[in-house]
Amino acid sequence: MTDIVDEIRQAYAAVGIRLDQPATYGAYYRLLCAGCGRMVGNVGDKLLPSMAQDVVTAQFDLYASGLLGCACGHQRDATRRLDPDRWAAAQK
Numbered sequence: 001m002t003d004i005v006d007e008i009r010q011a012y013a014a015v016g017i018r019l020d021q022p023a024t025y026g027a028y029y030r031l032l033c034a035g036c037g038r039m040v041g042n043v044g045d046k047l048l049p050s051m052a053q054d055v056v057t058a059q060f061d062l063y064a065s066g067l068l069g070c071a072c073g074h075q076r077d078a079t080r081r082l083d084p085d086r087w088a089a090a091q092k
């Protein structure tokens, strides 16, 4: 595992998403719901250092409002725990 992959893993873990093993077709990792294991997307490992956190931070409102993430609501719950104030603001 490279540092950037660890960084991606940690950034997504904060919002309730875990990285699967690399997909066979290239340097992409499937993103799985940490609650129920359903695939919610994928991410490349070509991000520059610190970009993974920025991407997840930029998507916070979408996870909080349920527009992104798994239908089971795990990311919604995770973002609520992570930042209740921002989460509440995203519910409009």
Ligand SMILES: [Zn+2]
Residues within 6 Å of the ligand: 033, 034, 035, 036, 037, 038, 070, 071, 072, 073, 074
């Ligand atoms: Zn789920």
